[in-house]
Amino acid sequence: MRQQATGRRVVPRLVLAGFGVSGCCMLAHMRAVFRWLTAALFVAVVVQVGLAGYGAFHAIHTADKASISKKTIENGFNAHAAVGTLIVVVMLVLLIVAAAGGLGKRNIQWSGGILALGILQFVLGLASTKVPALGFLHTVNALAIFTMTGLLAHRSWMKGRPAKAAPAASPTA
């Protein structure tokens, strides 16, 4: 497939044609979408960890008043399960944007790695209710996801920023 070169990067022609815009505008647009997605993902991960805490304390609080069923405990984790699923979808979109937008090998690798951790997290979330020891991995993997999404967001937002001006040289006598 023939491709159109845009500076150092190469954007698939098919992607550009689909939007009917020039290569440089498309690349800038995709970069902005990618950047905002990394920020949204990081915030969602923080919220997700908070929702796990809500689920745990909801169970204790409810059990304080009456004996509770498994269903009642799960109800406290409904939001966690919903946001967790959404997070994995956003991770997939992030990888698609990085690959289709031609945003470079490193962004694709990072997004792919994050998606792999997200899928693992989803599977561990399902399996841990049957094998509680796996819950240890579900929580530790959350730390890995937090770190990687935070680093990627930081990297995306810092990249392309103008470098700080060098301090003015002191006048010599």
Ligand code: HEM
């Ligand atoms: C990046 C952070 C996290 C993500 C993306 C995530 C994702 C998920 C998902 C998708 C599920 C639902 C699986 C299903 O459909 O049943 C789930 C379940 C669960 N997660 Fe997480 N999780 C994260 C962090 C945590 C943390 C930090 C904890 C606890 C300290 C935790 C505790 C649980 C528990 C107890 C369940 C089972 C809930 C139930 O079966 O009702 N999660 N998680």
